[in-house]
Amino acid sequence: MVYDVIVVGTRPAGAATALLLARAGLRVLAVDRARFPSDTLSTHQIQPPGVALLRRWGLLEALLAAGTPMIRTARFDHPAAVLHGAYPGPDGVLSPRRTLLDALLVDAARAAGAEVWEGFAVTDLLWTDGRVTGVEGAFRRGAPASASAAVVVGADGKRSTVARRAGARSYRVRPPTSGACYAYVEGLELTGGEVYPRADRLASVWPTNDNLAVAFLSVPRARFDDVRGRGFRAGFGERLAGTRLAGPVRATVDLPNGYRVPFGPGWALAGDAGLVMDPITGQGIGNALRDADALAAALVSGLGGGRPLRAALAAYQRRRDRERRAMYRITTSMAAFGPDRAGRWLYPALARDPAGVTCFLGVLAGLTPPNRLWPAALRGLRLTGPRAQPLNTADERFGAG
Numbered sequence: 001m002v003y004d005v006i007v008v009g010t011r012p013a014g015a016a017t018a019l020l021l022a023r024a025g026l027r028v029l030a031v032d033r034a035r036f037p038s039d040t041l042s043t044h045q046i047q048p049p050g051v052a053l054l055r056r057w058g059l060l061e062a063l064l065a066a067g068t069p070m071i072r073t074a075r076f077d078h079p080a081a082v083l084h085g086a087y088p089g090p091d092g093v094l095s096p097r098r099t100l101l102d103a104l105l106v107d108a109a110r111a112a113g114a115e116v117w118e119g120f121a122v123t124d125l126l127w128t129d130g131r132v133t134g135v136e137g138a139f140r141r142g143a144p145a146s147a148s149a150a151v152v153v154g155a156d157g158k159r160s161t162v163a164r165r166a167g168a169r170s171y172r173v174r175p176p177t178s179g180a181c182y183a184y185v186e187g188l189e190l191t192g193g194e195v196y197p198r199a200d201r202l203a204s205v206w207p208t209n210d211n212l213a214v215a216f217l218s219v220p221r222a223r224f225d226d227v228r229g230r231g232f233r234a235g236f237g238e239r240l241a242g243t244r245l246a247g248p249v250r251a252t253v254d255l256p257n258g259y260r261v262p263f264g265p266g267w268a269l270a271g272d273a274g275l276v277m278d279p280i281t282g283q284g285i286g287n288a289l290r291d292a293d294a295l296a297a298a299l300v301s302g303l304g305g306g307r308p309l310r311a312a313l314a315a316y317q318r319r320r321d322r323e324r325r326a327m328y329r330i331t332t333s334m335a336a337f338g339p340d341r342a343g344r345w346l347y348p349a350l351a352r353d354p355a356g357v358t359c360f361l362g363v364l365a366g367l368t369p370p371n372r373l374w375p376a377a378l379r380g381l382r383l384t385g386p387r388a389q390p391l392n393t394a395d396e397r398f399g400a401g
């Protein structure tokens, strides 16, 4: 059978793309070398723009019904000031285990009419006259197979085979600078997310399914070996005291940053395959869902004759690059653990005014443009007295770093 679109990779970017294309009536094949439900090396914070898409697609209720916490408040606990408040807008940060989220998306794609091959690894692209026309690969037990389509979407993650085989050009690449570790924790009382940025690390704790919390620690690469094992708990000061790790500490330094041109003749990229950034700001899943939304619209329009496919995909790239630019800069800067020049005055100024805290959380959530921070900080600087928040409240138990 010839498909309209083959999607390689069926986690957030790929399964959501397949779901939307199938709902639009296209013939879709989605393949993944993994089987579902299955875990992947990732924590779980979906920023509010991604949550809004899950709501729009009718998937949020099932995640909430499975006990997934919607986190409406966060505490950003910097040595210079504590910013504690609510996210702006109707949605908070959602924190589903990937075993749950990814399987739900795959099931929804299938229910919408996409054909899904699990346990199928793509090894190469098929080409006709300089255009990608399909994929070839093998099932786990070795049986080879191939399939053809008008467009192949690479949603196959940061080490994308589709991008490599298609020759997708990289740009704005920044070298990996951090190492990341995380573990599940039992017995940690949390009312929201907590983030502890320090000079030599960033630690955060977030509730997730099954009454567990996920504890995430990011450090400069040079410190990775110190914290990946026994040093993990120490990275959280006293915050994990009295709790138990429910499972091993998972760790990686495979944390690239960079953009790829996300389309060419017969192919397109979504999610980490097209734009990857360090997980320190927890943007990747939301970005993958946003890519799926925009790419599916471009493909529906381009393949349906609404506008030339190339123009639709070029608009997809422009929009992606415009929307992610500021967060990419924030993320790569935080992951570099350089001197925190702004923090010393910016955070105390923002902390004086609840509107400043909301603005700051909105920026981290990808809801508020970062240039709104400066006017908010200036407003805060004018406020004094009883509205000022105490500084360094967490340092004694956490360590200033």
Ligand SMILES: Cc1cc2nc3c(=O)[nH]c(=O)nc-3n(C[C@H](O)[C@H](O)[C@H](O)COP(=O)(O)OP(=O)(O)OC[C@H]3O[C@@H](n4cnc5c(N)ncnc54)[C@H](O)[C@@H]3O)c2cc1C
Binding pocket: 008, 009, 010, 011, 012, 013, 014, 031, 032, 033, 034, 040, 041, 042, 043, 044, 045, 046, 047, 120, 121, 122, 123, 155, 156, 157, 158, 160, 161, 180, 181, 182, 252, 270, 271, 272, 273, 279, 281, 282, 283, 284, 285, 286, 287, 288
């Ligand atoms: C330690 C860590 C913590 C993170 N924490 C967060 C967080 O809290 N919040 C957040 O938003 N993001 C986080 N991220 C990033 C997030 O995991 C990714 O951005 C997100 O998973 C990208 O989704 P995706 O669908 O593009 O790719 P992936 O989730 O990587 O999925 C790609 C899929 O493609 C399949 N595949 C790959 N190659 C092939 C092939 N050749 N043939 C067939 N299938 C193939 C894989 O099996 C996989 O299932 C974290 C990342 C790390 C490393």
